[in-house]
Amino acid sequence: MVRAKKAEKGPTKGVEARKRAGAWLQERRKVAGLSQVDLAQRLGLKYYTFISQVENGFGRVPIESMEAWARALAVPPGEFARHLLAFYEPELHKLLFEVKK
Amino acid sequence: MNVIGFPGREAASTEWRADELQQLVALVPPSGCSWQAGKTERGEPQFYVLGPTPEQDCMLCVSRLGQGYVLEDGAGRLIGEAPSLDRFAVEAARAAIRGGRSFVARMLVGWCALRLTVEERLEPVLEQSEEMLVPFAPQLAAFV
Numbered sequence: 001m002v003r004a005k006k007a008e009k010g011p012t013k014g015v016e017a018r019k020r021a022g023a024w025l026q027e028r029r030k031v032a033g034l035s036q037v038d039l040a041q042r043l044g045l046k047y048y049t050f051i052s053q054v055e056n057g058f059g060r061v062p063i064e065s066m067e068a069w070a071r072a073l074a075v076p077p078g079e080f081a082r083h084l085l086a087f088y089e090p091e092l093h094k095l096l097f098e099v100k101k
Numbered sequence: 102m103n104v105i106g107f108p109g110r111e112a113a114s115t116e117w118r119a120d121e122l123q124q125l126v127a128l129v130p131p132s133g134c135s136w137q138a139g140k141t142e143r144g145e146p147q148f149y150v151l152g153p154t155p156e157q158d159c160m161l162c163v164s165r166l167g168q169g170y171v172l173e174d175g176a177g178r179l180i181g182e183a184p185s186l187d188r189f190a191v192e193a194a195r196a197a198i199r200g201g202r203s204f205v206a207r208m209l210v211g212w213c214a215l216r217l218t219v220e221e222r223l224e225p226v227l228e229q230s231e232e233m234l235v236p237f238a239p240q241l242a243a244f245v
Contacts, residue, residue: 006126006136012155036142049164050177052141058149058159062176 019057021087026055028073042072060088115144117165122148124186125163134160163189 029039029051036055040048043065053059061069061084070080086093117125117138125148129136133153140146141164150161159175170189172181183189 012157014156045177046179047164047166047171047173049141049145049147049162049166049171050173052139052147052164053149053159053162053173053175053177055142056139056147056149058137058139058151058162059175059177060158065177 015057017087017090018060021060021084022055022057024083024087025061025069025073028075029055032073034072039072043068060084114165115140115146117146117148121165121186 029036034042036048036051039051043051045051050059054061066081066084067077070077073080075083082093082097085096122138126136129150135151135157137149137151138146139149146165148163149159150163151157152160161175161180162173164171164173169182169184170186171179172183172189173179181189
């Protein structure tokens, strides 16, 4: 049977940005004095594995739970969403917040 | 006298075992998908099924927590949980059918279930047929 490959080294731009987003989220969590388990509890998750998935740069914070993440990490929700948008959708972030009229 | 230190139970549990990894890699659809391994803050191993490049979004994530396994999609939705990887695809398929999971996740779980079924049921049959052919190998070779 044909086996799937392990993802090669040298991540693409999008993957790299997601990794940076994960590192930023991890930093914010540590500043808030929370473990991955603590954060999962605050978000009402059954397992804390998703926190790890996001912090390792493989998953994204879903839009519908951004506010809950922001409040759990004690970051103003608007600022939190804007910061993550810069990683997840850099072109859109540029259009919304960087391009001058 | 030098004493060779065996890795402790905790150290051993932070990595995927070779047999687990083999089972997990077999579950990844070969068309455009890839995988990566990682771990949680506590050291539990995670296995990520990634979508096609360039985005390589996480489509499924398998984590080993204690004695069991947890399956989530890339948005953190719990798809299944099972005590062993053998039962994992069946449990995951049931969970995906019960809940209104994303189409991609359901497709992947279906693929996982199919792969496990093929490996569990078809491969022993093929191995048996090969064993049955072994005694006739010299005669068959004579025909070639």
